[in-house]
Amino acid sequence: MRFRAKIVDLACLNHFSRVINTIAKLAKTCTLRLTVSKLYFILSDKVANGGVSMWCELCQGNFFDEFQMEGVAAEHNEIYLELVPENLSRALKTAQSAKAVKIKLTNKHCPCLRVAVELPSLSSSSRIVTHDIPVGVIPRRLWNDFREPSVPDFDVSIYLPVLKTMKCVVERMKNLSNSIVIEANLSGEMNLKIETDLVSVTTHFKDLGNPPWVSEDECQSSAQDRDLESMAEARIDIKKLQQLLAGQQVNPTKALCNIVSKRIVHFILLHEDVSLQYFIPALA
Amino acid sequence: LSRIGDELYLEPTESGLSLRTVNSSRSAFASFLFAPLFFQRYETGGPQPDGELLRCKVLMKSFLSVFRSLPSLEKTVWKCLILLKPRASRLVVQLHCKYGVTKTHNLAFQECERLQAIFDTQRCASSLCAPARVLAEAVVHFPQTLAEVTLGAGPGGKISLRNYVEDEAGEPGGAGGPPPRPWGAGNGPLTHLLPPPEPSKTMVTELWLAEDEFQTVAVTPGSRITFCLKEFRGLLTFAEASNLPLTIHYDVPGRPVVFTLDDTVLEVHLVLATLLDPERSSQPPTANGASHLPAPSDDFADDLESYMIAMETSAYEEGSGAPPSPTFPLRTPRPAESDPEEEEEEEEEEEGAVPGTPPHKKFRSLFFGSVLTPGGPGPAPTQEVLAEDSDGEY
Numbered sequence: 001m002r003f004r005a006k007i008v009d010l011a012c013l014n015h016f017s018r019v020i021n022t023i024a025k026l027a028k029t030c031t032l033r034l035t036v037s038k039l040y041f042i043l044s045d046k047v048a049n050g051g052v053s054m055w056c057e058l059c060q061g062n063f064f065d066e067f068q069m070e071g072v073a074a075e076h077n078e079i080y081l082e083l084v085p086e087n088l089s090r091a092l093k094t095a096q097s098a099k100a101v102k103i104k105l106t107n108k109h110c111p112c113l114r115v116a117v118e119l120p121s122l123s124s125s126s127r128i129v130t131h132d133i134p135v136g137v138i139p140r141r142l143w144n145d146f147r148e149p150s151v152p153d154f155d156v157s158i159y160l161p162v163l164k165t166m167k168c169v170v171e172r173m174k175n176l177s178n179s180i181v182i183e184a185n186l187s188g189e190m191n192l193k194i195e196t197d198l199v200s201v202t203t204h205f206k207d208l209g210n211p212p213w214v215s216e217d218e219c220q221s222s223a224q225d226r227d228l229e230s231m232a233e234a235r236i237d238i239k240k241l242q243q244l245l246a247g248q249q250v251n252p253t254k255a256l257c258n259i260v261s262k263r264i265v266h267f268i269l270l271h272e273d274v275s276l277q278y279f280i281p282a283l284a
Numbered sequence: 285l286s287r288i289g290d291e292l293y294l295e296p297t298e299s300g301l302s303l304r305t306v307n308s309s310r311s312a313f314a315s316f317l318f319a320p321l322f323f324q325r326y327e328t329g330g331p332q333p334d335g336e337l338l339r340c341k342v343l344m345k346s347f348l349s350v351f352r353s354l355p356s357l358e359k360t361v362w363k364c365l366i367l368l369k370p371r372a373s374r375l376v377v378q379l380h381c382k383y384g385v386t387k388t389h390n391l392a393f394q395e396c397e398r399l400q401a402i403f404d405t406q407r408c409a410s411s412l413c414a415p416a417r418v419l420a421e422a423v424v425h426f427p428q429t430l431a432e433v434t435l436g437a438g439p440g441g442k443i444s445l446r447n448y449v450e451d452e453a454g455e456p457g458g459a460g461g462p463p464p465r466p467w468g469a470g471n472g473p474l475t476h477l478l479p480p481p482e483p484s485k486t487m488v489t490e491l492w493l494a495e496d497e498f499q500t501v502a503v504t505p506g507s508r509i510t511f512c513l514k515e516f517r518g519l520l521t522f523a524e525a526s527n528l529p530l531t532i533h534y535d536v537p538g539r540p541v542v543f544t545l546d547d548t549v550l551e552v553h554l555v556l557a558t559l560l561d562p563e564r565s566s567q568p569p570t571a572n573g574a575s576h577l578p579a580p581s582d583d584f585a586d587d588l589e590s591y592m593i594a595m596e597t598s599a600y601e602e603g604s605g606a607p608p609s610p611t612f613p614l615r616t617p618r619p620a621e622s623d624p625e626e627e628e629e630e631e632e633e634e635e636g637a638v639p640g641t642p643p644h645k646k647f648r649s650l651f652f653g654s655v656l657t658p659g660g661p662g663p664a665p666t667q668e669v670l671a672e673d674s675d676g677e678y
Contacts, residue, residue, distance in 0.1 A: 087487040094425045110485070123496040129425050132488040 025247035062273035082136035091131035154258035155232035183233035287518030311557035340393035408533035410503035416523035436508030
């Protein structure tokens with residue numbers, strides 16, 4: 001099992017750091033899946049996470065100048081690692097002016113992801129900082145736990161409002177209530193509602209637009225037969241929503257959510273070279 | 285100084301005004317000596333009946349509050365007068381400001397013994413001197429919460445800084461030495477129900493600086509010491525602000541490390557205790573060049589084979605049975621016999637070590653020993669050393 005990669009371009013490094021920072025805000029521990037062409041940051045929906053799950057996919061070619069990977073075996077050419085993304089985020093934090101950053105999977109005393117940052121210095125040789133991030137290697141028999149989640153059979157799919165605005169609203173609401181109701185319909189309207197004993201607050205968004213989903217089978221057509229005005233809603237933990245919104249450092253190219261009434265909300269945030277899916281289950 | 289201790293000791297001497305402090309566990313001492321030239325006027329007054337000049341200590345917080353807002357001070361204050369009134373038991377700090385405003389602060393002081401750490405930079409085997417900026421840039425890679433850092437002299441003349449990680453077993457570790465968790469061969473039948481191992485061990489960060497980043501390098505190859513980063517950061521901030529080069533004098537682990545800043549009118553010393561290294565203690569004390577430092581990784585020479593993963597992939601094929609989590613090999617803790625031996629030796633040497641001060645981990649107050657320490661290094665014998673934790677008296 002081998003992995004080594006190198007980033008030389010500063011813009012790529014900054015971009016990669018931002019992705020890692022976002023992941024770090026969403027999960028304390030997550031799984032990194034490496035394949036020949038992609039990296040995935042996966043959080044599976046265990047009870048410990050409060051039922052949220054995350055699937056983030058990056059094309060390695062967009063970030064790394066060099067990328068070499070050899071999986072556990074020829075027919076399973078992948079590596080699954082468990083790591084604390086905050087560590088990776090910290091390692092990259094002070095690398096913003098680096099000449100090069102190399103990442104390597106090593107096993108000196110225990111498996112580690114070694115991040116080596118080459119920094120410019122006034123002396124003849126560069127300054128080198130290495131960060132050994134301890135990782136856990138996930139054995140093949142557990143790989144099934146980390147399969148890509150399928151798009152749920154949603155009732156409504158709608159584009160999200162400007163994330164910054166949504167974040168501000170949710171942050172203020174967080175002070176008043178622990179749960180928030182997201183409801184939306186197929187006419188491009190979305191409401192964020194909180195209700196407590198003393199007060200209820202609703203923020204209305206309209207003209208958001210509904211993304212067109214290609215329905216391949218019968219079940220999706222039920223969504224199309226749906227009354228355009230009727231709202232699908234789900235009550236979710238407001239902190240989880242706030243975490244998701246606060247973690248976004250760059251405005252995504254496309255941001256949408258799929259609501260399965262009273263069951264789950266599926267967020268999809270797409271950037272040029274990164275896609276992030278986040279599932280927040282509805283509260284009982 | 286406030287980063288280190290809670291009390292500020294003021295000691296006027298013929299060679300200037302010395303401001304000193306020590307931390308509660310007596311593992312850090314700092315002194316700033318301002319030469320008379322630094323001041324517009326410097327008068328020590330007459331000696332006390334016991335032949336010594338009056339010394340006092342005040343609460344750090346009280347003293348700092350006088351100088352609370354630096355920018356506004358610079359704009360409004362044109363003269364600052366500090367005088368000691370022994371009869372009134374007051375330290376007076378008078379700020380003469382613009383527009384005829386005078387602010388007078390009367391601080392209560394306590395008389396005290398002379399605070400002096402025993403150290404001798406001449407006896408330190410290794411020394412380094414670097415512009416403060418280089419060290420500040422080095423330290424930025426370590427998290428703010430990091431307690432201890434290890435400074436070492438590595439191969440090729442490179443100097444390394446590494447965060448110090450302590451195992452649960454109390455052994456120095458790096459990204460090695462897993463905490464003693466019950467896995468490995470011979471585990472119970474329920475092992476397979478355990479969740480995949482959590483990478484709960486600490487991240488290890490290591491920085492290598494080339495020799496030519498320093499102004500002077502005179503180190504014993506393979507030497508290294510571990511000291512507290514927090515107190516060092518305080519000095520580093522000062523050094524950077526005043527643009528002075530910082531000199532580091534150190535010896536073997538266990539003996540204090542001395543940081544100095546030198547200027548025409550200011551002399552600064554920061555003395556920190558260093559960690560007694562149980563690994564090293566099993567070695568003969570005059571180990572020369574026996575380096576425990578891992579070599580700087582060869583990655584940068586692009587050596588593909590250096591770090592092949594030696595995973596026990598065979599463990600994955602096991603269907604039945606209780607496959608132990610294959611990632612962390614059991615590591616037996618080092619035998620600790622060498623430890624008490626070394627500690628005994630140290631205790632003999634430092635018989636005057638401050639009793640009743642709980643050693644912070646393995647840091648010892650090694651430099652507040654009695655003047656009677658045989659062969660102890662030291663300044664002039666007229667000084668008295670704090671033999672007891674003065675906190676108990678008040």
